[in-house]
Amino acid sequence: MVRTHTLGFPRMGAHRELKFALEQYWRGDIDAAALEAEGADLRAQHWAVQQAAGLDFVTVGDFAFYDHVANHIQLLGCEPARFGFTGEEPELARYFSMARGAGADHSGHGAGCGCAKENAAGGRFALEMTKWFDTNYHYLVPEFRADTEFHLASQRLFDEVAQAMLAGHKVKAVLLGPLSFLWLGKEKEAGFDRFSLLEKLLPVYAQILDRLKALGVEWVQVDEPILGLDLPDRWRHAFEAAYWQLARSGVKLMLATYFSPLSDKLRLACQLPVAGLHVDAVRAAEDLTGVLDWLPSHKVLSVGIVDGRNIWRTDVDAALARLRPVADKHRGELWLAPSCSLLHVPYSLQTENALDAELKSWLAFAVEKLSELRVLRTVLRGEEASVQAELSASRAAIASRRSSPRVHREAVAARMGQAAPHADRRASGFAVRQPLQRRRLALPPLPTTTIGSFPQTADIRAARAAFKRGQLDEAQYRRKMQAEIALAVRKQEALGLDVLVHGEAERNDMVEYFGEQLEGFAFTANGWVQSYGSRCVKPPLIYGDVARTKPMTVDWTVYAQSLSPKPMKGMLTGPITMLQWSFVRDDQPRSTTARQIAWAIRDEVVDLERAGIAIIQIDEPAIREGLPLRRSGWQPYLEWATQAFRIAACGVRDETQIHTHMCYSEFNDILPGIAAMDADVITIETSRSDMALLRDFGDFRYPGEIGPGVYDIHSPRVPSVSEMLAQLEKAASVIAPGQLWVNPDCGLKTRGWPETEAALSNMVAAARALRARLA
Numbered sequence: 001m002v003r004t005h006t007l008g009f010p011r012m013g014a015h016r017e018l019k020f021a022l023e024q025y026w027r028g029d030i031d032a033a034a035l036e037a038e039g040a041d042l043r044a045q046h047w048a049v050q051q052a053a054g055l056d057f058v059t060v061g062d063f064a065f066y067d068h069v070a071n072h073i074q075l076l077g078c079e080p081a082r083f084g085f086t087g088e089e090p091e092l093a094r095y096f097s098m099a100r101g102a103g104a105d106h107s108g109h110g111a112g113c114g115c116a117k118e119n120a121a122g123g124r125f126a127l128e129m130t131k132w133f134d135t136n137y138h139y140l141v142p143e144f145r146a147d148t149e150f151h152l153a154s155q156r157l158f159d160e161v162a163q164a165m166l167a168g169h170k171v172k173a174v175l176l177g178p179l180s181f182l183w184l185g186k187e188k189e190a191g192f193d194r195f196s197l198l199e200k201l202l203p204v205y206a207q208i209l210d211r212l213k214a215l216g217v218e219w220v221q222v223d224e225p226i227l228g229l230d231l232p233d234r235w236r237h238a239f240e241a242a243y244w245q246l247a248r249s250g251v252k253l254m255l256a257t258y259f260s261p262l263s264d265k266l267r268l269a270c271q272l273p274v275a276g277l278h279v280d281a282v283r284a285a286e287d288l289t290g291v292l293d294w295l296p297s298h299k300v301l302s303v304g305i306v307d308g309r310n311i312w313r314t315d316v317d318a319a320l321a322r323l324r325p326v327a328d329k330h331r332g333e334l335w336l337a338p339s340c341s342l343l344h345v346p347y348s349l350q351t352e353n354a355l356d357a358e359l360k361s362w363l364a365f366a367v368e369k370l371s372e373l374r375v376l377r378t379v380l381r382g383e384e385a386s387v388q389a390e391l392s393a394s395r396a397a398i399a400s401r402r403s404s405p406r407v408h409r410e411a412v413a414a415r416m417g418q419a420a421p422h423a424d425r426r427a428s429g430f431a432v433r434q435p436l437q438r439r440r441l442a443l444p445p446l447p448t449t450t451i452g453s454f455p456q457t458a459d460i461r462a463a464r465a466a467f468k469r470g471q472l473d474e475a476q477y478r479r480k481m482q483a484e485i486a487l488a489v490r491k492q493e494a495l496g497l498d499v500l501v502h503g504e505a506e507r508n509d510m511v512e513y514f515g516e517q518l519e520g521f522a523f524t525a526n527g528w529v530q531s532y533g534s535r536c537v538k539p540p541l542i543y544g545d546v547a548r549t550k551p552m553t554v555d556w557t558v559y560a561q562s563l564s565p566k567p568m569k570g571m572l573t574g575p576i577t578m579l580q581w582s583f584v585r586d587d588q589p590r591s592t593t594a595r596q597i598a599w600a601i602r603d604e605v606v607d608l609e610r611a612g613i614a615i616i617q618i619d620e621p622a623i624r625e626g627l628p629l630r631r632s633g634w635q636p637y638l639e640w641a642t643q644a645f646r647i648a649a650c651g652v653r654d655e656t657q658i659h660t661h662m663c664y665s666e667f668n669d670i671l672p673g674i675a676a677m678d679a680d681v682i683t684i685e686t687s688r689s690d691m692a693l694l695r696d697f698g699d700f701r702y703p704g705e706i707g708p709g710v711y712d713i714h715s716p717r718v719p720s721v722s723e724m725l726a727q728l729e730k731a732a733s734v735i736a737p738g739q740l741w742v743n744p745d746c747g748l749k750t751r752g753w754p755e756t757e758a759a760l761s762n763m764v765a766a767a768r769a770l771r772a773r774l775a
């Protein structure tokens, strides 16, 4: 018997209906009942899609108004006490207080950062948000204390199950598993380990399962994605006892793992007392063989054969070739599924009108992925004849993608093949470069600069939009952007900054701007994916060999340089960030795609140098988030990722200074990798961690120069001169002052001009004060 199901489905709706409803509700334009109605409507539509695709169950419990982990916080009755809920507040109001904070807006800050806004919020600032494993989806982090209690506190899941049943669907409910739920949370007091809460948590899970069973649910999918992580022993050992406790309910459990190989936990996963196991056969292809050996024959094996993390059409023949031996060997039932929840891919190609027919034929979004499952199941059941048309369309698409000259560009392959072996090395080491650059740039000690972008005013955004719509012609647009550049340059000169930037007015997004000008990238009109809450992103699609056909930033940068005698920093996005924030090819390793982008960026770097630009910054904010989920994958990743950066950066002479920027501060575990990038200057975020993390750079004896962010740009607050001076002094106590730069901790595009000018003016004053003291 072969069945199909999905681990989850996108929530936003075909046209992001949920986003718009949420925003209306937050503005007060619709009431809670109307928002609930929209949610119910979307769920009904999504289940109908699942039913139409012939899935054997619809999945219930994957819907959330903001985030599924936040739903679990309410389901399990562990809302943080700091919100001071009395229990009188409606559930939805409490939910959004946790998600967005109550009182002052504290978004973009760390919980407990102690800033004025946090105090204004009276402790009712939003829960911290963090990345869901290695995706670009962000969940709300549960907060745990020693006295955290759990109880079944929300009816929402059961109501949704009832809604689906009433509509006549066969339901499989989904829950985030107890161990993953605890793991993903954080301790909010010292001297206590959230693991100790497991005992209190399990009875509530048991109650939930009992309730689901009583409602007539046969299968419950329990997600334990942490089985793909490196876990401390006590966590790993806890699975068995925990699942024995859950098994008592008698409802059938489908234990779902995804994103990363089970490897050392494969036998454990196979032997847990559950009725079925889901494995990610895309990300963890090797698990499939081991699972076939270890999974008892009475259990259901769910194979995640369709890629839930990417947008490519499944190669049906390749999938069948993998599934047939599984179907032969596994005596129990076989289920087919996407590798993980479809939350991470856009809704459907049906509403996509920006892509040409050929490119579109290579893709499958969530709705199309469900049809692929139907085709695979039909063939495995021996009814191939009834899906002949789908099979031939699929084969034709796969063949065209495989041989298309849009994908395989000989020039790109040839160039990479002929690359000099030392293309990823500067001519000389940093010790030689540093004095040459100093002589050329003649900067004061503790040079001041910014990270690249200046405020993106409504006016700038309107001009870009008008240009896109054709309401501004090329020449008008250029004049407008040049005026913005001139404004930014004037302001920087008045502020007394030492190294200037053009301000990035012409850029909507740091990846899209470059992707739009490179061969091999495409952009969808409607390929939205939830990032967090109502926020969606539309990642570019890298479908072919990447090449640069013309300079992308040189004109703007040269224009900016013409306005000032001070050095103008060229501003580029690095290869790993472009890779990380896009849907990438699955027909070649990520490392190859990264290298292709690197060569394209290198051409731009060399052109900037040739045009007289002495400093070029290559931003890599995403290099850390590309780290594989398991430690064993870190080293190989860091090797190719840093090599890609060096390929981009190393086409220049010793006298040209390469900067890079990263928006985070946890470096201690990857410092050798960061050093291997061989940038002359690195700017990082440290202001929110009080410079503490800078110590790692000191201890490591980081060879290059460092610009630790001296103030937090995520808030409009203007720090005083003495505050920034104190930060700088702390920095100077761990990093040699001769190695230090002075800058904010990220780009200023989300800020307004008044606070930006005030903060930068104080920053320059702080740098001057420390200079005077050191002199």
Ligand code: GLN
Residues within 6 Å of the ligand: 451, 452, 453, 504, 510, 571, 619, 621, 661, 662, 663, 746, 747, 748, 749
């Ligand atoms: N240069 C970019 C900017 O200033 C960097 C943004 C980022 O690191 N995310 O906006």
Ligand code: ZN
Residues within 6 Å of the ligand: 451, 621, 661, 662, 663, 745, 746, 747
């Ligand atoms: Zn940044």
